[in-house]
Amino acid sequence: MSSDERTGLYVESTIIMTTVRVVSPFVLTFALFVMFHGANSPGGGFQGGVIAGSVVMMLAFAYGIDAARDWLDVRVVAALASGGVLTFAAIGLGTMLLGGNFLEYHLYEQFISHVVAYAIELVELAIGGIVASVAIGLFFLLAAGFGHAVDSPEDES
């Protein structure tokens, strides 16, 4: 598929653009709400991350996939994915430095009170970041199509 055909699929619509602009902040807030509720009620990083990722997909539908791709900084996506993993690992390994087992949250209690809840929230946020960035990455990869990969075989990764 050439890039002409791809942009041909995009129809600029004031209604969609306005709606997305209004709805996006609420969707992102809802995503954070779901992530923060992961510790002790239904929800969590996986579901919240997908909702957060869907914000970028809505923007892509409203403003065009290529425009969204240009707007989005790939460094942010990579940092979210790797940073999420590293945050999770750091929280887990930190308790081992304090003499406990992996992810033994309550050892942080000596620094901050109620830290078990905060630590779990932080892990959920980290998972949310990973899931959101992977969802966004998959969306743009699928949108690029297989033709993109065949056209430029030298362009790895």
Place this chain on the structure above:
Amino acid sequence: MIEQLPVLLVVLPIVGGSIPLVASLVSDRAGWPVATLTLVGQAGLAGLLAWTVSASGTVSYAVGGFAAPYGIELVVDGLSGAVALLVAVVSLGVLAYARQAGPHSNAFYGLYLLLVAGLTGMTVTGDVFNLYVFLEITGLAAYGLVASGRDASAAVAALKYLIIGTVGASLYLLGVGYLLAATGTLNMADLASKLGEMAAYDSTLVLTAFGLMIGGLTVKVALFPLHTWQPDAYANAPDTVSAFISALVSTVSAYALARLLFSVFTVEFLAAVPVARWALVGLACVSIIAGSALAVSQDSVQRMLAYSSVSQFGLVIAGFAIATPLAVVGATVHLLGHAVMKGGLFAATGVIERKTGATTVNGYAGMGSRVPLSAFSFAVLSLAMVGVPPAVGFVGKWYIVLGAVNAENWPVVAVLLASTLLTLAYFARLVERLYFAEATIHSEETPAEAPVTDGSGQAVSFGMIAVVVVAAALAVALTAAVPAFEQVLRDTLLPILNQ
């Protein structure tokens, strides 16, 4: 530090696997050094852990400080310590091959380390649900690695692998659900004590759980009727990936199957429900015969090796299902030996293809003089796989046969002996081609015409040949390590097998 080792073995490759992604903002070629550093550390930790286990017995670890059976427990005994060490060493060795053979992208090495994390996790876990999680991590990473080939056929093979592999993992998960319904626990040791007590061994619930869990894992091991994903995945993936997953993915799944058999369902279950044992032994025997027959009829060398795995894993599972200490030691030795031999064989096919363009049995004719070192290693590995002494393939098969004789399981003995002849049939044909046949591919017509399977160049580096030669040397040298290893295994297995 020592008591933290089991969890560090899983966390280290996950952390390492997340770095190449960030590193790609700086450099396109950062993946390989990061993976090498991580796996050198991993091999060191796994070696330390295996040494600790062999010196002072089982190490268990409560993740998050939540005591078993409620928390997730990691347990490393002689068996899992050996498999964890194998995973670390083989994945480090394959990296030496990947340096030149590629793929070179950072994303590839991220997936590579993720697969190491999944395999290690499957090895060290002592919790059946946790095993499912790592089974899925292993599966997803393996699908991605198979798809990293340049050809469209790699994508098709990965899709097939994904669909069949997911069905297998789902069956396993369903079985875990039944076990949870029967006993209310997911911890392996706890399950072993509650099964038979809270739910009779021959109750429908436990039998269904056994069928689903073992059935799901046999898909991952690729026993005969459930092997259909495996030849395509091995033959169409880049050579690096073929060597890596043929050495480790099915191996660790077979380890998990043994772990379920002995540490969850236990030998009392096998004694109480003879039909379960006979079903497993029957499946293994069919796999041995059918895998060998299919291997003999293949034209492509890589597909032949893939079908050979179907047959060899039948042998391993038969050893586990007989469940006498001798047979289980034999199956474990053959499991670990097969990983080294099959990985080495796939690596050798990659080298021979790059140098001469030969991919088929007929194409291998006369290549013994064109690529002497690789062809010689290939021949050594082939004979080791057949079970010619003093190679490690002989020791494993010998113990399995002795175990079957001691158990007076004569049909299995017959199949095991026949399988050696069948293995000889397809490997001897190749070795004969390599050394005693007129070349069908001549040197002047090859390099430009050679098919590019993954677009990563045709050059063969010193590292690639070194991997093949080291694998061949190990296939023979490991025999010397068997007596010491047998002692460690017996210490681990005798309590498990109640002998």
